Amino acid sequence: xxxxxxxxxxxxxxxxxxxxxxxxxxxxxxxxxxxxxxxxxxxxxxxxxxxxxxxxxxxxxxxxxxxxxxxxxxxxxxxxxxxxxxxxxxxxxxxxxxxxxxxxxxxxxxxxxxxxxxxxxxxxxxxxxxxxxxxxxxx
Amino acid sequence: xxxxxxxxxxxxxxxxxxxxxxxxxxxxxxxxxxxxxxxxxxxxxxxxxxxxxxxxxxxxxxxxxxxxxxxxxxxxxxxxxxxxxxxxxxxxxxxxxxxxxxxxxxxxxxxxxxxxxxxxxxxxxxxxxxxxxxxxxxxxxxxxxxxxxxxxxxxxxxxxxxxxxxxxxxxxxxxxxxxxxxxxxxxxxxxx
Numbered sequence: 177x178x179x180x181x182x183x184x185x186x187x188x189x190x191x192x193x194x195x196x197x198x199x200x201x202x203x204x205x206x207x208x209x210x211x212x213x214x215x216x217x218x219x220x221x222x223x224x225x226x227x228x229x230x231x232x233x234x235x236x237x238x239x240x241x242x243x244x245x246x247x248x249x250x251x252x253x254x255x256x257x258x259x260x261x262x263x264x265x266x267x268x269x270x271x272x273x274x275x276x277x278x279x280x281x282x283x284x285x286x287x288x289x290x291x292x293x294x295x296x297x298x299x300x301x302x303x304x305x306x307x308x309x310x311x312x313x314x315x
Numbered sequence: 316x317x318x319x320x321x322x323x324x325x326x327x328x329x330x331x332x333x334x335x336x337x338x339x340x341x342x343x344x345x346x347x348x349x350x351x352x353x354x355x356x357x358x359x360x361x362x363x364x365x366x367x368x369x370x371x372x373x374x375x376x377x378x379x380x381x382x383x384x385x386x387x388x389x390x391x392x393x394x395x396x397x398x399x400x401x402x403x404x405x406x407x408x409x410x411x412x413x414x415x416x417x418x419x420x421x422x423x424x425x426x427x428x429x430x431x432x433x434x435x436x437x438x439x440x441x442x443x444x445x446x447x448x449x450x451x452x453x454x455x456x457x458x459x460x461x462x463x464x465x466x467x468x469x470x471x472x473x474x475x476x477x478x479x480x481x482x483x484x485x486x487x488x489x490x491x492x493x494x495x496x497x498x499x500x501x502x503x504x505x506x507x
Binding site: 179182183186187190191192211214215218219221222223227229230231232233234235236237238239240241242244246 | 333335336338339341342343346347349350351354360364367368371372374375376441442445446449460463464465469470471482485486488489492495496
């Protein structure tokens with residue numbers, strides 16, 4: 177008998193599949209019928225005696241839980257979205273408001289001053305060169 | 316008693332809303348089954364009573380997490396099983412620290428709660444033998460057998476309780492059935 181066939185017998189025995197699904201198997205395979213008989217035998221032997229519960233578990237549990245204070249769960253998702261939006265606005269505002277102005281940036285203005293000085297010196301050097309060529313020609 | 320999924324769903328909804336009667340109605344049908352399951356699992360009526368109570372309270376506190384995917388019974392048994400596992404682990408840790416001076420382990424033992432247990436032992440050796448044989452099964456097979464033979468729980472529910480695929484559960488039952496048959500035969504109990 178295959179494992180699949182044994183499983184069918186088990187599921188039939190537990191009432192989870194209909195008799196029509198195992199009729200052929202039980203009729204044609206003596207091992208299937210033997211397995212079913214063994215399962216019923218073992219269930220009969222293991223059938224538990226009546227047991228008395230020592231306390232009313234359900235009533236005590238219901239009493240215990242019903243008496244507990246209810247925990248009010250605050251929907252935190254309603255808080256995080258506005259906080260995130262406010263944080264984004266704050267960061268953008270900070271960037272826009274405190275962005276350095278190149279016109280008042282001392283680094284920028286010093287560089288510009290040096291560039292201007294260099295430009296003036298270059299002009300002066302060019303003029304000197306020109307005047308020295310002129311004086312060489314005259315002499 | 317919840318007789319169908321729709322009725323059960325209504326009782327669960329009322330229990331979730333805090334209706335004490337609904338909470339009790341939800342659990343009451345399973346008191347004996349869960350208690351018996353834990354007596355057999357823990358081997359001790361006193362401990363089984365405490366763990367049953369803890370499991371029931373936990374089930375009610377976590378009712379909001381019950382998703383109606385299977386039967387309520389399977390979900391409840393899953394909680395009871397997990398509580399018993401925690402208890403056994405705790406007990407095993409404590410048992411190494413409760414050895415008396417003469418070296419004996421002093422774990423409390425309660426008498427068998429089943430009425431007429433002595434009488435049954437005398438009257439039905441075969442029944443006792445199968446219990447012994449079940450006790451010798453590998454843990455996972457024994458778990459399936461206990462739920463099926465002693466609690467009459469379906470294989471699909473067992474698969475939910477032990478969190479294993481259905482085919483795995485069926486495989487364990489097939490193996491366990493063979494072992495039980497061999498064990499009974501070994502002690503002279505052959506099928507008629």
